[in-house]
Amino acid sequence: MRLLATIIAAVLLLAGCGTDDKQTAESTPAPTSPAGPPTAEKYQTVEALKDAAVGFGLSCPSWVQDNAVQAAAESGTCSDDSVLSTYATDADLQFALENLQGMNEMAKENNVPVDPQLIGPNWIINAPGADKLAGKLGGTVER
Template sequence: MRVIAIIAAFLLLAGCGGSNQTADTKLPSAPTTSTAAPTLTAPPVAQRYPTVEALKDAALAAGLSCPSWVQDNVVQAAAESGTCSDDTVLSTYATDADLQFALENLQGMNEMMKEKNVPVGPQLIGANWIINAPGADGLASKLGGTVER
């Protein structure tokens, strides 16, 4: 739900930036030296993954290091979860409510760790998944999602 709310807010803001100039009152544009049209690239939209194995495969293709994969399904509220190492956990969720529950738990754990001056690594949150790993923020450009710390 949080990701949907962020996207909705972005779309609302993007739609508000209209121009007050009419065709008759437009100012001449500055001359350009390039005739090529600019290419706009947006970050990828985070897709849903049917299994944690599919998420892991996409994360590996995006550059995640996963030296020893173990699907253990121990993350609370997750449909499936697994680890690549002591500090890398991947999880998928069956419902938005399950994902929201996991995010609230993760936020609480992060706050406790910060209070104890323990560094908190980035988490990459997608449509129905979370990657909690060092360097997870570097995967966002390929997988989409939102980086949280």
């Protein structure tokens, strides 16, 4: 199984070489693995992440890319309670996850509901219903 995953990764890597078509790399739906849910993709832009999420059912009535999330390469909001962000490095993503975890703990201590977060390899969707996107986008659901 690990050999098959390595071969698939190598084929996908080689398939991406020599193309300037950002649309393909930015918005390709996550493939479904034979063993379960899709493998989460990396997104080059927060706009591409938003487009994929909306395509799979995320409500996004008023998109604003504001790049306000600390440590994010790009970020934006779909509404007052929906934030999407992409990260340039694993360290930036981990920093954001630690901050998010701290905010979630404070909210829970104050009996404030916490929306689920869907975390991918270089992105976070923090929005009501984000957990419902995991079957299409891949990623890990956190609360």
